[in-house]
Amino acid sequence: QVQLQESGPGLVKPSETLSLTCAVSGYSISSGYYWGWIRQPPGKGLEWIGSIYHSGSTYYNPSLKSRVTISVDTSKNQFSLKLSSVTAADTAVYYCARASSTSCCSRFDPWGQGTLVTVSS
């Protein structure tokens, strides 16, 4: 059974970099699939941030591309998100999820439980 768990600071100051890690258990990232990050501002809908293939190829939401970096560490079986120059608009619950084996950006299953990141001084 594949499980994902996000971790990272729950509070980030404006202009700083948000950093989150998604630990994967029950499946080896190096075996395949795309892996993604999705966020949800309080009371709002879901927004795809970006995805990474097990080989390291990355795909980003154009609206965030200049600030986002997603990387994978197959030795630790985890992948990470960095979002720079954050503002209050980046306050959201951040989810990691496994995407499909053939598409970077759909069929997300399973999801992590999500972690709330608040941007505030």
Place this chain on the structure above:
Amino acid sequence: SSELTQDPAVSVALGQTVRITCQGDSLRSYYASWYQQKPGQAPVLVIYGKNNRPSGIPDRFSGSSSGNTASLTITGAQAEDEADYYCNSRDSSGNHRGVFGGGTKLTVL
């Protein structure tokens, strides 16, 4: 196009059938995935591909697609189906990019 449009809210009487729709140009090329999200919980995939249900999803959930519209149908809605539902697909502009609909709040009366 990079947008998926959903009705903000839909209601259904207990035991009746409800259809939740999602419109967007990308749906002419790619199937939608559908997610159910209950308050305080992570989304759960309920339908993907032409009409596929992950293990553990009741068979009252089904999916269909025509032109630029994808639909999620719940046949015999139960009280526990009250939730937010989101569609998702890959953008059809030629870029590898994901898009989500704005979500539909389903109320079971």
